[in-house]
Structures are given as C-alpha cells and as structure tokens.
Amino acid sequence: MAVEYSPIDVVTELHQLQFAKYLNVTALAVFLFDYCLTLSLEVHHVWGRKWEITRIVFTISRYLPFIASPMVCFCSFRPLISELSDTNDHGITQTIYMATIAELITML
Numbered sequence: 001m002a003v004e005y006s007p008i009d010v011v012t013e014l015h016q017l018q019f020a021k022y023l024n025v026t027a028l029a030v031f032l033f034d035y036c037l038t039l040s041l042e043v044h045h046v047w048g049r050k051w052e053i054t055r056i057v058f059t060i061s062r063y064l065p066f067i068a069s070p071m072v073c074f075c076s077f078r079p080l081i082s083e084l085s086d087t088n089d090h091g092i093t094q095t096i097y098m099a100t101i102a103e104l105i106t107m108l
Contacts, residue, residue, distance in 0.1 A: 024076045028069045064101065 005013075042062070049055055 021076045024073050028073050031065055031069055 046055060046058060
C-alpha cells in the first residue's frame, strides 16, 4: 500500500531538507573561521613541542574535521533521488564513522 503525501507536506519536507543542507555548509564555514582565528595560538603553543600523546591527540582532533566536514557537505548535496533510495547510505555511514572516531578521540 503506497503512502500518499499532500503537496504541502512535500514542500515542507523539501524546505526542511534544504535548510539542513545550508546548516551543514554554515557549520563548515564556522569551523574554518575558528581555525583561522586560532591558528596563531596553535603555532605558538603546539608546533614547537615534542611529539607526545597529548600533541598527537590534539593534532588528530584538530585536523580530522578537515576530512569529515567536507565529506558531510558533499554527501548532503547529493541529488534527492539518491537520498530517497535505500541502496545509497554511504553518507550516513561515513558520518557515523567520523562521529565515532571523534568521540573516541575525545574520550582519550
């Protein structure tokens, strides 16, 4: 049995989807802005130190989002058809993996 949606529900869903995509790009822009603001402090306090566990954890947690954030933005701007199919869940899987890695690093 097929589920029918009213045109208002479809339009509302599309607006919410577009808003979520814009939020992904906004988060990436804020992340890059924060990185630019704090780079001089990082150079002063971190780059001159020896490679110990704290510097390794800091470096991973600082630069992993440079990989994860563009992937999230890229996956969020896939065509709508691929989002509706059940066979293309790579973006969700990548996001879950990156969030899990970030949480594990945070717990160290």
